[in-house]
Amino acid sequence: MTYQATSIPSALQIIQADLDAGTVIHLWLKSCRPGLMADLRVAVEDIELASVVTTRTDEFEFRELELSQGGKAVLSFNPLEASVSVIYAFHPLTVRDEGIFILHQASRNAPPILTDGYHFRPPFGWMNDPNGFGRFGGQVHLFYQHYPHSLRWNTMHWGHAISKDYIRWKHLPVFLFPSDELSQRDDGRGGAFSGSAIPGIGTGESIRVFFTEQVRDRKPEEQIQLSALSHDGISAQAPSVIVPKRPEGLDLTLDFRDPYVFEGPDGNWKMLLGSRDKAGGVVLLYETLDPKGAGGWTFVGTLHREDRYGMTAAECPCILPLGERKNPETRWALVFGLLTSRDPKTGRRNLTSITVGRFDGRTFEREAEQELDFGSDAYAFQAFVDDGGPVGIAWLANWTDVSKKEDFATAMTLPRRILWDGCSVLTPPVESVTSLRHLQIDEAGLLATGERVTLLSGAVEIELDLVMPGTPFELVFEHPDIDLGVRLDTEGLEILFGDRNAKASPRYLATGARPSTVRVFLDAGSIEVFADNGRWVGTKRLPSVSPVTSVRLAAPRGAISGARVWQLKLLI
Incomplete structure (x- = not known):
């Protein structure tokens, strides 16, 4: 595919591209003012194929189009009537090799222009926590917390990219979307929050993802756990609720999020969830006997807690075997962030801990502890066991730097190995x-x-x-x-x-x-x-x-x- 875009002030903005039949276009638009119809037209070889209209003014409305014929495509809209955030195109048969093609993006969500930047960055918009980091169908998949329409945090989607070496990435279509209710406004009330992924049952491209749905002020639970299946590794089916409420009797706050699903030493699927009570951060353990991981999740108990920093929330927990998974002598590394924690000696905030111990599938026996990163800007660390051993990645930022009033260019850290030398956890770059x-x-x-x-x-x-x-x-x-x-x-x-x-x-x-x-x-x-x-x-x-x-x-x-x-x- 090739494209070029031209713009005429106070007239139509024209986007031209040579696109194949079967190409899928994703676009977001909204009306510039109440009562005005925003209209974006799509034509191929001078034949109009679609007219996308909306009267929505608060938040951009998502639309998907599939071209029934190929050739010279022209997308046009009046910028005085329609505000268009992003338009990208891809062909489902070649997107894994080519990635998506950005046809248009607004200045407010454009990434920084860099000469030789080598860290992973989103192709547009905001990014925070890595999600669903794993190898599926022979390629490494990285999902991430994403807001497409500006460089500031807002209603959460899941972005998506793939790689063969952890360094060179192909950007794929947006994978998860917030609910229709949350998509109506740009007020940041929630969305598809952080989670993880495991192989699906079926084709090699099949992936099952787990995530927290957040809806602010929802009663009785703001945060619940959902799962969705993707047969092609590109788009997800409608999600279903797998954990609808917090466990009773623990006096937990509304913090109940970031499901990390992994295979335990007994061969069953386990799930970690982060929470907090009035004393500090809490990591919860669930399990299921369902080989698909699609349901049957039951609460096992509190796996670990951290009370030294006061009423902090444990976030984005993950756990990795530092040796053979089924060997009872293998140490496991439990990693989690502590939101609002503060180191009194250095003043650093939102610390991330690695606790090493033995894990039998139901209980975790702590043996040693260290900090993941003394710079503190490797947050929401997530890892999986690849062929060469555990490897992880983190958001290259810290919530103390985030402002609701200023744009914030985002990136991921270099991917890192997780090694055990008998005394300490080592995390060198891949x-x-x-x-x-x-x-x-x-x-x-x-x-x-x-x-x-x-x-x-x-x-x-x-x-x-x-x-x-x-x-x-x-x-x-x-x-x-x-x-x-x-x-x-x-x-x-x-x-x-x-x-x-x-x-x-x-x-x-x-x-x-x-x-x-x-x-x-x-x-x-x-x-x-x-x-x-x-x-x-x-x-x-x-x-x-x-x-x-x-x-x-x-x-x-x-x-x-x-x-x-x-x-x-x-x-x-």
């Missing part, structure tokens, strides 16, 4: 990130000598080898809008961050860290630090997508045994 190394710069070794090194587009990886564990150093980055650096000293490993236009920032510190190797990934709007193969990981969203322009290393003479810098580029 191996395929090395394929991003487009060009090695600083071959003269200027960085190791303390000289300033220019970073071109700012999309780079820096790798340092220290002569001794914990050897002090500081990387100082030059950025037009913020103060940024990475420092290792007697306190530990720290991301140095200062927003020149905001109040004082928390400290992003891994206390006591004494690594021997450090990898730093810089991209538009983010920094990720991996030390000692992911034993310590720090992720920080940057409030500007302007690139880091240079780096300088300060370290004692002879402290650095190796310093390498690569220019990164996402080559498809």
Whole structure:
């Protein structure tokens, strides 16, 4: 497919594309003012095939069209009468190879224009939690919390993309939509909240998803659990309710969300749900004997709780075997976020915990605990067991930065392995990130000598080898809008961050860290630090997508045994 769009002020806006027969078009439009009919017309080879009309003014109305013939397609509307958010096209037979084709999007929901950005971003609109992360039909699927019509959180949909290597993604059609009731207005009352996915029964493309439906002020339950089946891995059937209410007798708040479904050590499907009571965050366990996971879910009990930070909500729980799933000696890693938590030592908010222990399918025996990310901007972490072991991904942001009044460009973290070394959980980046190394710069070794090194587009990886564990150093980055650096000293490993236009920032510190190797990934709007193969990981969203322009290393003479810098580029 090819397309071009032209616009004439105060007249029709014309979108032209060469489309095949059987092409499906998804579009959202609304009327510019009450009492006015918005009309978008679709013609192919000068034959009008459809006229899409709406009088809705509060929120964009979704429509789907399938072209009965191919050729030169013309979509037209009057921008003084119709407001059009997004139009994209795809062919069901080729969308897995080609992805969707964006024919039109408004300026308010357009992503930032980046030269060499390599983190996953939505093709339009807002994104937060990763959902349904898993491998189905031979490809990795990533669903995510999505609002198509602006760069701010609102009524939740599920976006969708697929990959073969966790790094290069094809954008697919929007997968889940909010209910008709919630779709009428842009007031953010709820929608298809976070969840997970398992293989469906049948074809290799079949997927069953689980999610929370949120409807604010609904009585008696604002949040209930639903499931939907997709036979083709592209679109979902109508969902059904599988858990209609909270378990009784636990004095839980209305927080009851984010179903994570996985196969337990006994071979049965299990489900984790996040909640809270008056003491703190609670992770709940359900199970079913249904091999499809479609129903029969019963409450087992409270799997884990976290009371140290007060009345925080446990969100987005997931659990992974760190070895053979059926082996009773295998440790399991339970990961969950703590909404509204605050670290009193550093001021960081919304922390994410990894608790390691033994899991027999019904009870979890805690043995050790650590923090997922000392930068705190790897939230809503979700993982699954792939052929090479567990792998996960997180939202590269933190709710403390989100504003209802300002746009917010969103991204996911680099995907990460989840490993167990017998003492700690390691979360290094997946191996395929090395394929991003487009060009090695600083071959003269200027960085190791303390000289300033220019970073071109700012999309780079820096790798340092220290002569001794914990050897002090500081990387100082030059950025037009913020103060940024990475420092290792007697306190530990720290991301140095200062927003020149905001109040004082928390400290992003891994206390006591004494690594021997450090990898730093810089991209538009983010920094990720991996030390000692992911034993310590720090992720920080940057409030500007302007690139880091240079780096300088300060370290004692002879402290650095190796310093390498690569220019990164996402080559498809």
